Amino acid sequence: MSYVFTVSPDFTPDHLSGWYIFNTWLQKQSGEAIHLEMYNSFQTQREAIQNNQIDLIYANPFDASMLVREKGFLPLVKASGISDEAIIAVNIKNSVQEIVRLLSASNTSSDAFLFDAVTTDNPEIKSELQPRSADFRYKVAMTEDPDVNMMGMIMLEAGDLNAGNIQTHICDSYVLVAKQLLQGNVDFGIFLAEAYDDLSNMIKKQLRVLVRSQISVIHHSLMIGPKLADRREELQNLLITMNDNQKGKDILASLKFDSWVKVDDEEMEFMIDLMDALAT
Amino acid sequence: MIVDMKAEDITADYKEITLTLYGGITRKVLYTEIETPYPDGKLIVSTTDKNGVITHVNQAFIEMSGYTESELINSPHSILRHPDMPSAAFKDLWDTVNKGERWQGYVKNLRKDGGYYWVKATVIPNIRHGQVVGYTSVRRKPSRTKVEECIKLYPTLF
Numbered sequence A: 001m002s003y004v005f006t007v008s009p010d011f012t013p014d015h016l017s018g019w020y021i022f023n024t025w026l027q028k029q030s031g032e033a034i035h036l037e038m039y040n041s042f043q044t045q046r047e048a049i050q051n052n053q054i055d056l057i058y059a060n061p062f063d064a065s066m067l068v069r070e071k072g073f074l075p076l077v078k079a080s081g082i083s084d085e086a087i088i089a090v091n092i093k094n095s096v097q098e099i100v101r102l103l104s105a106s107n108t109s110s111d112a113f114l115f116d117a118v119t120t121d122n123p124e125i126k127s128e129l130q131p132r133s134a135d136f137r138y139k140v141a142m143t144e145d146p147d148v149n150m151m152g153m154i155m156l157e158a159g160d161l162n163a164g165n166i167q168t169h170i171c172d173s174y175v176l177v178a179k180q181l182l183q184g185n186v187d188f189g190i191f192l193a194e195a196y197d198d199l200s201n202m203i204k205k206q207l208r209v210l211v212r213s214q215i216s217v218i219h220h221s222l223m224i225g226p227k228l229a230d231r232r233e234e235l236q237n238l239l240i241t242m243n244d245n246q247k248g249k250d251i252l253a254s255l256k257f258d259s260w261v262k263v264d265d266e267e268m269e270f271m272i273d274l275m276d277a278l279a280t
Numbered sequence B: 001m002i003v004d005m006k007a008e009d010i011t012a013d014y015k016e017i018t019l020t021l022y023g024g025i026t027r028k029v030l031y032t033e034i035e036t037p038y039p040d041g042k043l044i045v046s047t048t049d050k051n052g053v054i055t056h057v058n059q060a061f062i063e064m065s066g067y068t069e070s071e072l073i074n075s076p077h078s079i080l081r082h083p084d085m086p087s088a089a090f091k092d093l094w095d096t097v098n099k100g101e102r103w104q105g106y107v108k109n110l111r112k113d114g115g116y117y118w119v120k121a122t123v124i125p126n127i128r129h130g131q132v133v134g135y136t137s138v139r140r141k142p143s144r145t146k147v148e149e150c151i152k153l154y155p156t157l158f
């Protein structure tokens, strides 16, 4: 029997060879044939998951809910000390210093509730702010990383921006998000914090961070599908002891990880609840 | 357990009022006009049992509320209840989550030092093995525009 392993598309480009080496190690250790299948978009990867073609996945937190609740996946491990955080950055010449009151009241109407039972369509209650023309749209550059975009949009929401009142520019990489900012094509960029930190100093000197998330409980996880469920403990043990020898350490280093730590069911359920609460 | 607020914990001029909480418990609260701004980039997270008794808080919750973790755990969530919040908001919260649905709203919370902070909260039921075992609230930084609307609207709901 052969199994299929895949990696969240946001994690592949920089670490592609690392994942192949990791997969070779995993096959040897588990005694199973495992084929590494890479997808270049979240869309095609989700289709493969829906068609039950995946048995092992290094999953984006955004997909964890679907994997666990619809497809019966179980968490194994996460990379120690690593969580997914987002950054909102602007061109250094941008006058915006803080994400607050970016729009006039007339543009905030798509979120017109104060608590679920009460809405404020009453014009006397709506705050008066500098009116902007009705067709004005801030431009926001981002990649397709679903969890980073979600965290980024939550930070922009504090300034009254939402999916309905911005114009999004989807880029293939974070370097391209930075370029859009440098060229003045967009007002805000949403970055994975780690990717922002890895930009060259040349680029970073021309950008300014408005806000960096400090959520610390949202992370990618290595997960197994139902066909591997009875191997869970054994695989977990292999992975958490991987950094006990030099060979394992080197493979982890090629993925820029120190070690794996166990993720139990409740930690995963908690993260899924959190993602659920944030998704709206 | 929930106890009266103490004058020595309060950092500025304060007003005093006695709130009647769920189940007829009363609590004397002392409150000031000092706002603590929502910390940028953070989420404030807590979990309760099915009765709204706190079972878990994160570090941002501890910092913003001004209470220690051990003061918060096992306390009813109304330990943060601010007298300026209309009770209709919390009735709506409980009616909504009791149906198994999510609730969202803008909430003014009371700190241990008598000050306050505004949040946008989302409360969802925690479902484990098909059963509701408790509730989690995740708060994010609220839009100032929305907070100003609440400041005008909430007093009309009493």
Ligand SMILES: Cc1cc2nc3c(=O)[nH]c(=O)nc-3n(C[C@H](O)[C@H](O)[C@H](O)COP(=O)(O)O)c2cc1C
Residues within 6 Å of the ligand: B020, B021, B022, B023, B046, B047, B048, B052, B076, B077, B078, B079, B080, B081, B082, B085, B087, B090, B093, B107, B109, B123, B135, B136, B137
């Ligand atoms: C998960 C969860 C989080 C809550 N968070 C708050 C909160 O931050 N502040 C607050 O005043 N009430 C909060 N409540 C509502 C309280 O349980 C309570 O209903 C409210 O403070 C009003 O008090 P009362 O119901 O005793 O009248 C929360 C409830 C749940 C289930």
